[in-house]
Amino acid sequence: MRSTRGRWLGLYSWLLLAYLLVPIIGMVFFSFNDVLAGRPQVSFQWNGGTLRWYRELTQIVGLPESFWLSIRLAVASTIVATIVGTLLALALVRYEGKKFRGRRIVDQTLFMNIAAPEIVMGASLLGMFASYHIARGFTTLLISHAVFSLAYVTVTVRARLQGFDRHLEEAAGDLGSTPLTTFRLVTLPMIMPGVLAGAMMAFALSLDDFVVSNFVAGTTLPFPVWVYGATRMGVPPQVFVFGTLIFLLGAAAAIGSLVMSRRGMKRT
Amino acid sequence: MTLTSTGTRQQINVRVANVTKKFDDVVAVDNLTLEITGGEFLSLLGPSGCGKTTTLRMLGGFEEPSAGSIYFGDRDVTNLPPHQRDVNTVFQSYALFPHLSVTDNIAFGLRRKGVSKSEAKLRVDEMLTLVDLEGRGERKPHQLSGGQQQRVALARALVNKPQLLLLDEPMSALDAKLRKTMQLELKRIQSQVGITFLYVTHDQEEAMTMSDRIVVMNRGRIEGLGSPRDVYEQPSTEFVATFLGASNLVAATLERGTGDVALAHHAHGTFRSPAHRLPPGLTGAVKCGVRPEKIQIRALGDRVAADENSLTGRVLISTFMGVGNQYVVAAPQGEEFVVYAQNSGQTHAPRSGEEVLLTWPVEHSFVVQPSGDQSPEGESS
Numbered sequence: 001m002r003s004t005r006g007r008w009l010g011l012y013s014w015l016l017l018a019y020l021l022v023p024i025i026g027m028v029f030f031s032f033n034d035v036l037a038g039r040p041q042v043s044f045q046w047n048g049g050t051l052r053w054y055r056e057l058t059q060i061v062g063l064p065e066s067f068w069l070s071i072r073l074a075v076a077s078t079i080v081a082t083i084v085g086t087l088l089a090l091a092l093v094r095y096e097g098k099k100f101r102g103r104r105i106v107d108q109t110l111f112m113n114i115a116a117p118e119i120v121m122g123a124s125l126l127g128m129f130a131s132y133h134i135a136r137g138f139t140t141l142l143i144s145h146a147v148f149s150l151a152y153v154t155v156t157v158r159a160r161l162q163g164f165d166r167h168l169e170e171a172a173g174d175l176g177s178t179p180l181t182t183f184r185l186v187t188l189p190m191i192m193p194g195v196l197a198g199a200m201m202a203f204a205l206s207l208d209d210f211v212v213s214n215f216v217a218g219t220t221l222p223f224p225v226w227v228y229g230a231t232r233m234g235v236p237p238q239v240f241v242f243g244t245l246i247f248l249l250g251a252a253a254a255i256g257s258l259v260m261s262r263r264g265m266k267r268t
Numbered sequence: 269m270t271l272t273s274t275g276t277r278q279q280i281n282v283r284v285a286n287v288t289k290k291f292d293d294v295v296a297v298d299n300l301t302l303e304i305t306g307g308e309f310l311s312l313l314g315p316s317g318c319g320k321t322t323t324l325r326m327l328g329g330f331e332e333p334s335a336g337s338i339y340f341g342d343r344d345v346t347n348l349p350p351h352q353r354d355v356n357t358v359f360q361s362y363a364l365f366p367h368l369s370v371t372d373n374i375a376f377g378l379r380r381k382g383v384s385k386s387e388a389k390l391r392v393d394e395m396l397t398l399v400d401l402e403g404r405g406e407r408k409p410h411q412l413s414g415g416q417q418q419r420v421a422l423a424r425a426l427v428n429k430p431q432l433l434l435l436d437e438p439m440s441a442l443d444a445k446l447r448k449t450m451q452l453e454l455k456r457i458q459s460q461v462g463i464t465f466l467y468v469t470h471d472q473e474e475a476m477t478m479s480d481r482i483v484v485m486n487r488g489r490i491e492g493l494g495s496p497r498d499v500y501e502q503p504s505t506e507f508v509a510t511f512l513g514a515s516n517l518v519a520a521t522l523e524r525g526t527g528d529v530a531l532a533h534h535a536h537g538t539f540r541s542p543a544h545r546l547p548p549g550l551t552g553a554v555k556c557g558v559r560p561e562k563i564q565i566r567a568l569g570d571r572v573a574a575d576e577n578s579l580t581g582r583v584l585i586s587t588f589m590g591v592g593n594q595y596v597v598a599a600p601q602g603e604e605f606v607v608y609a610q611n612s613g614q615t616h617a618p619r620s621g622e623e624v625l626l627t628w629p630v631e632h633s634f635v636v637q638p639s640g641d642q643s644p645e646g647e648s649s
């Protein structure tokens with residue numbers, strides 16, 4: 001009984017894993033694909049393996065720049081969204097009634113922020129920047145990315161806070177710590193997993209955002225927008241190389257956090 | 269197992285003046301006035317939901333009174349935040365920091381006060397020994413049993429040696445033996461360091477043995493206050509008489525008279541009780557009572573002494589309990605009297621159905637104000 005169920009579960013897991021991984025493996029695979037003749041561009045025919053695209057990584061004009069822009073943008077917007085989102089989550093969970101009028105409105109707005117189609121958000125952000133005469137570029141990208149990431153951070157941190165025993169903060173105060181020390185020594189360490197999960201989400205959302213970026217980017221093109229533009233003339237194979245790099249970065253981060261939490265468990 | 273002595277300190281009285289706490293329309297604490305003497309061990313007893321924790325929380329600074337003031341000595345601390353009060357709390361839910369080791373939990377308060385790491389370590393180790401948790405300092409709270417966590421919570425508060433220590437059922441999760449040891453240790457620390465204890469417990473015996481004074485609360489109000497003996501022997505209200513231990517109570521009409529004996533006329537006679545112990549202002553409809561262990565169960569027709577109240581009845585139930593016998597005796601009007609007799613091996617034990625004579629000394633009889641529908645509910649061990 002048990003072993004049959006175990007076998008089906010195993011099969012299901014492997015199939016699911018394959019379904020999720022096949023596109024990525026394809027990308028990594030084709031980053032080693034040679035181009036036989038003409039202008040180097042992606043073809044989906046196997047022409048033999050090569051490391052050429054890794055060597056010529058920086059040879060495409062505009063591609064490395066857009067890649068670095070995306071990384072910088074993701075880091076900056078993650079920092080902004082994580083700080084603002086965490087504080088917002090704290091306010092939403094901790095205060096209500098007279099202390100936080102408009103709490104419901106903020107709550108609903110957050111939900112709308114997540115539910116609204118990206119294209120709507122992109123268009124309205126563009127409209128706003130245009131009417132305030134804000135030049136499009138890194139700043140507008142940063143503001144936009146922080147805005148759509150913020151709601152995700154808030155939701156994640158709030159979930160963590162809801163299981164939080166308020167007596168812990170009271171106990172810290174009871175033992176003589178000021179509200180700020182309590183936050184640093186008790187609240188923050190306790191909600192850290194939620195904050196980190198939110199931050200990772202924000203980073204990922206920013207890194208692969210196309211729709212909103214396309215509206216507010218101006219001439220500063222983040223990686224996804226650049227790639228989209230390149231498809232009209234033919235995508236250089238280096239795009240796959242950068243994609244592979246991003247994937248490796250993500251995988252390393254995931255494995256790193258796994259190892260850290262394992263070690264953390266063993267230490268206690 | 270000795271604590272680093274800090275010498276005797278100036279002890280302050282804590283005064284709770286006409287404090288009321290409302291949660292929306294629930295009145296958790298109702299115009300409470302209480303003076304806690306510096307260095308005393310005061311226990312709060314009362315049924316679940318009577319406002320014990322709320323009272324403690326207002327003293328700790330976690331809850332602001334809806335009305336009234338709290339004073340530490342001459343200082344009004346009503347609106348002072350917790351971290352500015354020299355008070356520590358043992359929370360009913362322990363509230364240990366789950367991400368910190370046992371040692372760091374206990375050292376938390378010391379470190380906030382600027383005690384050096386090494387000094388803090390020494391004092392934490394003392395506390396660990398005291399609560400019988402040597403060598404467990406590196407563990408995280410979730411790796412301890414409920415009783416061990418409770419002892420850490422106790423140690424974390426005690427190590428700071430505050431002016432006032434608030435304990436919300438700090439031993440509810442400990443087994444009988446450990447509880448006895450901890451009780452002794454607490455008393456020792458209390459007298460040695462001179463900490464004022466405000467102690468909430470559901471264990472009446474614990475409250476009786478440890479306290480200098482006891483407060484019995486019901487529905488946010490104080491129903492009885494005094495030394496354990498006084499509160500037990502001379503309950504001031506029907507609630508106290510039935511909540512603290514057990515009492516036999518009969519509805520009666522009070523006649524104060526002139527002598528040192530008051531008369532309580534009931535349906536089939538009169539009980540006498542000492543006049544000087546009557547709660548002041550009591551008249552008319554009252555309840556007259558006696559504790560089960562004060563009653564002697566005797567053969568019908570035995571001689572009743574001049575200073576004894578008496579009653580005849582029929583034994584309904586006779587229960588052997590090892591150290592004693594418990595009888596339920598029905599009086600002629602149907603009221604049931606519970607009688608507890610020590611198993612001294614000498615007296616004859618009446619069986620069910622037997623007619624018996626119940627007698628008790630006048631001085632053990634008491635008169636209380638009927639509490640109406642305010643009978644105790646919930647725990648009474």
Ligand SMILES: Nc1ncnc2c1ncn2[C@@H]1O[C@H](COP(=O)(O)OP(=O)(O)OP(=O)(O)O)[C@@H](O)[C@H]1O
Nearest residue numbers: 291294295296314315316317318319320321322323
């Ligand atoms: N934060 C709160 N919001 C609303 N009502 C509350 C709150 N805290 C306590 N109460 C109410 O106040 C009353 C007193 O509660 P309290 O916790 O002081 O009781 P307690 O005597 O400590 O009971 P127990 O022995 O069960 O711990 C209860 O009726 C409770 O429901």
Ligand SMILES: [Mg+2]
Nearest residue numbers: 320321360436
């Ligand atoms: Mg309580």
